[in-house]
Amino acid sequence: MPYPSPPDPQAYYEQVWQLARQIPQGTVATYGQLAQMIPAPEGVDLEEYQAFSPRWVGSAMAACAADVPWQRVINSQGKISQRPGAEKQRQLLEAEGVVFVKDKIDLKLYQWHGPGAEDTPRQARLL
DNA sequence: CGCTTGACCGGAA
DNA sequence: ATTCCGGCCAAGC
Numbered sequence: 001m002p003y004p005s006p007p008d009p010q011a012y013y014e015q016v017w018q019l020a021r022q023i024p025q026g027t028v029a030t031y032g033q034l035a036q037m038i039p040a041p042e043g044v045d046l047e048e049y050q051a052f053s054p055r056w057v058g059s060a061m062a063a064c065a066a067d068v069p070w071q072r073v074i075n076s077q078g079k080i081s082q083r084p085g086a087e088k089q090r091q092l093l094e095a096e097g098v099v100f101v102k103d104k105i106d107l108k109l110y111q112w113h114g115p116g117a118e119d120t121p122r123q124a125r126l127l
Numbered sequence: 128c129g130c131t132t133g134a135c136c137g138g139a140a
Numbered sequence: 141a142t143t144c145c146g147g148c149c150a151a152g153c
Contacts, residue, residue, distance in 0.1 A: 003133080004149040031135055051147045054135040061134055073134080081134040089134090131153085140144075 003052050007041050009059070016060035019115070023072040026096045027112040028105060030076045031057040037114060072096075072112075078104040 006012035015038050023029050035053035040046055058081070061070045071092040080086045080103075090100060098110055 002148045003135090004147075005151095006149095009150085032137090035135090048147075051136080052149090055133075055147095056135090058134040070134085075134080076136060083134050086134085129153105132151095133149105136147105138145090140142100 003055050004048065005059075006056050007043055009056075012038070012041060012056055013060035013063060016057050017064055017068045020061070020064070020068050020070070020073060022115050023069060023112050024118070025069075026098060026110070028072045028074050028093070028098065028107070028110050029112045030074060030078075030107070031055075031061075032076050033111070034073065074105065078107045 016034055019034050019037055020029070031054040034057045035049075038053070040049035040053070054076075057073070061068075061073050064070050071089045074089075075081050080089050093105070094100065098105055
């Protein structure tokens with residue numbers, strides 16, 4: 001299943017990491033969500049960007065720096081993508097108070113609303 | 128140099 | 141709910 005890469009992968013990944021670092025503890029973001037928050041690199045048409053950017057975000061997370069909370073990025077179905085280390089990701093999230101139901105998270109409760117829209121911690125609302 | 132293999136997503140069967 | 145499909149690049153072996 002072939003797919004293209006960003007014109008400058010390194011530069012794109014850094015934008016992803018910077019965004020990911022802003023995800024509050026106890027909340028999550030999806031690959032596609034982060035991709036939408038980043039503008040399409042110059043030379044990439046919107047259609048192509050929409051089709052592949054989520055994978056680019058995934059690639060970025062696969063190579064993320066130590067200070068990036070990679071565990072807070074999950075797929076659009078509210079599940080943890082299959083791969084070695086997936087179990088660890090779930091543990092880290094549960095330690096932050098994220099509850100899993102049948103291997104999935106309720107995005108309505110935990111999804112990050114983006115920078116600036118700093119949400120009231122979902123957990124507080126549940127207490 | 129030629130395979131193989133990706134931390135995805137939305138829409139269609 | 142579940143499976144299948146298109147998208148068509150690069151690093152690593």
